[in-house]
Amino acid sequence: MMITYWLNGKKSSADIEPGMMLYDFLRSQGCYSVKCGCETTNCGLCTVWVNDVPVLSCAVLAVRIDGCQVTTLEGLQEDAKEFAYYMGLQGADQCGFCNPGFVMNVLAMVRRFDSPTEDDIKEFLSGNLCRCTGYMSHMRAIKEYFKAKGKEVRS
Amino acid sequence: MNIVQYTKAASLEEAWELNQGRGAVVLGGCCWLRLSPQRRIAQAIDLSGLGLDAIEERDDSFKIGAMVTLGAFGSHEGLLTYTKGAVKEATRHIVGTQFRNLATIGGSISGRFGFSDIWTLLLALDADVELYKGGRVPLSDFGKTGPGKDIVSHIIVPKKSSQTAYASLRLNETDFPIIAAAVHVDGKDVRCAIGARPGRAEVMTLPVDTVKTLGCEKAGREFAEKVTYETNQRGSSEYRHDMAVVLCRRLLAQTMGDDV
Ligand SMILES: Cc1cc2nc3c(=O)[nH]c(=O)nc-3n(C[C@H](O)[C@H](O)[C@H](O)COP(=O)(O)OP(=O)(O)OC[C@H]3O[C@@H](n4cnc5c(N)ncnc54)[C@H](O)[C@@H]3O)c2cc1C
Ligand code: FES
Ligand code: FES
Numbered sequence: 001m002m003i004t005y006w007l008n009g010k011k012s013s014a015d016i017e018p019g020m021m022l023y024d025f026l027r028s029q030g031c032y033s034v035k036c037g038c039e040t041t042n043c044g045l046c047t048v049w050v051n052d053v054p055v056l057s058c059a060v061l062a063v064r065i066d067g068c069q070v071t072t073l074e075g076l077q078e079d080a081k082e083f084a085y086y087m088g089l090q091g092a093d094q095c096g097f098c099n100p101g102f103v104m105n106v107l108a109m110v111r112r113f114d115s116p117t118e119d120d121i122k123e124f125l126s127g128n129l130c131r132c133t134g135y136m137s138h139m140r141a142i143k144e145y146f147k148a149k150g151k152e153v154r155s
Numbered sequence: 156m157n158i159v160q161y162t163k164a165a166s167l168e169e170a171w172e173l174n175q176g177r178g179a180v181v182l183g184g185c186c187w188l189r190l191s192p193q194r195r196i197a198q199a200i201d202l203s204g205l206g207l208d209a210i211e212e213r214d215d216s217f218k219i220g221a222m223v224t225l226g227a228f229g230s231h232e233g234l235l236t237y238t239k240g241a242v243k244e245a246t247r248h249i250v251g252t253q254f255r256n257l258a259t260i261g262g263s264i265s266g267r268f269g270f271s272d273i274w275t276l277l278l279a280l281d282a283d284v285e286l287y288k289g290g291r292v293p294l295s296d297f298g299k300t301g302p303g304k305d306i307v308s309h310i311i312v313p314k315k316s317s318q319t320a321y322a323s324l325r326l327n328e329t330d331f332p333i334i335a336a337a338v339h340v341d342g343k344d345v346r347c348a349i350g351a352r353p354g355r356a357e358v359m360t361l362p363v364d365t366v367k368t369l370g371c372e373k374a375g376r377e378f379a380e381k382v383t384y385e386t387n388q389r390g391s392s393e394y395r396h397d398m399a400v401v402l403c404r405r406l407l408a409q410t411m412g413d414d415v
Contacts, residue, residue, distance in 0.1 A: 001161060018161035018199065021189070041186050042329075047253050054253045059186045063161055064203065105253065126328050127251010 003066040007031070008075025016062050022048065025062035026072055033073035033100045037129075044128035047101040048072050054108040056127075073100050079107050082148070086141040094132035102128045106142060110149055117154045156185070156192055156199075163201040167287045170306055173200050181306055183262025184224065186254060207261070207308060210234065217312040221261025225249055225273070228260055237314060238280070241321035241337065245276040250329050261307045267298060267355055270331040274298075275350030276321050277310065278358040279337035285309040298355060317341040318410035322402045323351070326389060333390040334398045338406035345407070347378040349399050353389070357382050366407065375404030 004013045007029060016025060023046045026034040036058050037045030046058040049071040073080055080103050087093050102125070109116070109124045116124070121142060130138065143153045159178075164170035173179055178197025182188065188196075207220035212233040219228065228234065229246030249255055249272060263273040264284060277294055284297040286305040294310075318340045323332035332351040339346045345366045350356030359381045366374040379399040384392035 017158075019156040019158035019196070021156065039192075040190055041250060041254055044251055044253060053256050055256050056186075056253045059184070059189045059254075059257055061156065061158075061161075061182070061185060061199075063163075064201070108252075123247055124252050126248075127253055 001063055003063060005065045005067065006069045008071055009069075018061070018063055020062040021058055022050075022060040022062045022065060022070075023057035025065075026057060026070070031072040031074050035097075035100060037097070037101070042127075042129070043098070043101070044105060045098060045101040047104040047128070049104065049108060052108075052111075054105050073104055076104070076107055083107065083141070083145050086144040086148070087138075089144070090137045090141040092133060092137035092141040098128060098130040098132075102130065102138070106145070109142075110146065110151070113151070115152050115154055116146075121153065156189055156196065157194060158196045158199045160197065161199045161201065163204050165204065167205060167306060167308060170200050170202060170205070171287050173198055174304055174306060181261075181265070181302075183222070183259040183265070184257040185262075186250075186258040187262060187266055187268075202261070202306070213314075215314055217314070219260055219310040219312065221259060221264075221307045221309060223260045224256055225258045225260065225263065226252065226255035228273075229255065234312070237312075238276075238319040238321075241276060241319045244321040245272045245323075245335075245337070248272070248323065248325060248329060248332070260310055264294070264297070264310060265302045265307050267301055269353045269355045270335075270351045271356065272321075272323060272332060272335050272350070275323075275335040275348045275356040276337045277312070278348040278350075278356050279321075279339040279346050280312050280319065281339065281346060282313075283311040285311060295358060315341040320406045320409040322406055324398050324402065331389065334395045334402060336399060336402040336406055338403070338410050340410045345374070345411075347403055347406070349379065349382050349403070352382060352384045352395055352399075353387050354383075354385065363411075366411065371404045371407040371411070375402075375407055376400050378403045 023034050037043040041059045048057045050068050146153050180196045181200045207222040209220050210231050211218040225246045229243045234242045282294045283291045285291050285308050287308050289305045321337045323335040335350040337348045344360050348356045348358040384395040386392045
């Protein structure tokens with residue numbers, strides 16, 4: 001099936017199988033930040049944005065991006081670098097496996113909220129599982145990142 | 156997924172016609188369908204081009220398109236106000252933001268899952284299901300049949316002067332509920348739905364006056380004892396029963412306050 005889409009701002013077309021999942025397709029297009037952790041819609045690792053909305057690419061049929069804007073971490077390098085600085089500072093990464101999906105969802109969240117509470121943040125990120133950090137260092141990094149963006153996290 | 160033929164339907168009529176064939180499957184958000192990647196889908200029918208992703212607020216009801224995501228359902232201002240936040244409480248534990256941006260109300264209703272938070276809440280709210288050919292049927296009747304070869308186009312939530320509350324108990328934040336309950340009180344009746352028993356939610360009704368006479372504790376027990384509970388990995392039938400009593404009591408106190 002022919003689809004036309006914008007990947008990280010660049011218009012492209014492709015001929016794909018109807019059953020292909022979006023994460024397979026994105027990897028075939030060289031977006032290796034997109035990984036599949038569970039394949040059962042549970043872990044959040046495969047998060048990408050479709051029309052600026054964060055979704056699980058392991059549950060989206062690639063045919064459904066026809067006419068859509070798709071954003072992966074490859075298209076958000078500057079933002080990712082800025083947030084990664086605070087993650088590094090707070091030791092918010094251990095094995096790093098969860099990182100791509102987590103960063104994609106944090107970058108979506110910072111665009112959504114101006115002054116979230118800690119509970120808002122936990123709720124927004126509850127679909128991003130991390131087996132190493134215990135999430136406390138994540139929270140510290142997010143708070144610093146919000147501050148750097150001129151936003152605040154309410155307690 | 157193993158899809159042989161994919162069609163983005165141009166009308167509900169086309170979707171329905173395609174759905175009469177063998178091996179045809181209607182696609183909602185695909186979050187559940189994608190768990191069976193080997194299942195052969197001879198004809199996948201995509202409803203995403205039919206404008207079914209809108210919630211229409213009317214004087215007497217909310218008309219919710221089948222393709223409305225759980226995220227949109229749980230954050231709709233009109234529904235939040237009408238249900239006193241219960242739509243948010245019933246959706247916020249479901250996996251995560253990215254999941255809720257995909258999974259649909261139509262898929263949640265058609266799947267008739269026993270663990271469903273959505274079923275539990277919508278039963279208490281006395282919702283109807285609109286089928287393309289079958290017309291409008293009460294959700295509890297739809298529970299017995301499912302969509303069959305028909306297509307769910309909308310869910311209708313009637314508006315009444317009422318109070319609603321929702322609660323669930325989970326082993327951890329984004330797991331399936333061990334038990335879920337919703338209470339909806341209008342001027343006349345108290346509707347109480349209990350789900351994740353782990354069987355599909357069931358709804359019971361008592362007159363408001365009866366609940367007032369019994370008080371929250373006894374009325375909560377009365378509701379909880381009208382349904383059966385089973386044991387699975389998440390909890391025993393006894394535990395589910397005991398927790399259902401607690402949730403019903405709390406929800407009655409929340410919705411009826413000083414009246415009981
Ligand atoms: C890991 C995981 C955890 C979950 N946890 C919870 C939870 O805690 N609480 C909860 O309430 N739910 C939970 N769910 C269920 C979820 O909320 C959705 O109900 C489920 O994903 C189905 O919605 P969907 O849009 O993805 O449907 P799909 O997967 O696309 O479809 C599901 C079924 O419905 C049919 N269908 C879809 N739309 C229609 C239609 N319009 N007409 C006729 N048939 C249709 C499909 O053919 C299919 O048989 C969970 C699901 C998963 C995968
Ligand atoms: S790979 Fe998509 S949620 Fe885990
Ligand atoms: S850092 Fe190892 S899973 Fe998150």
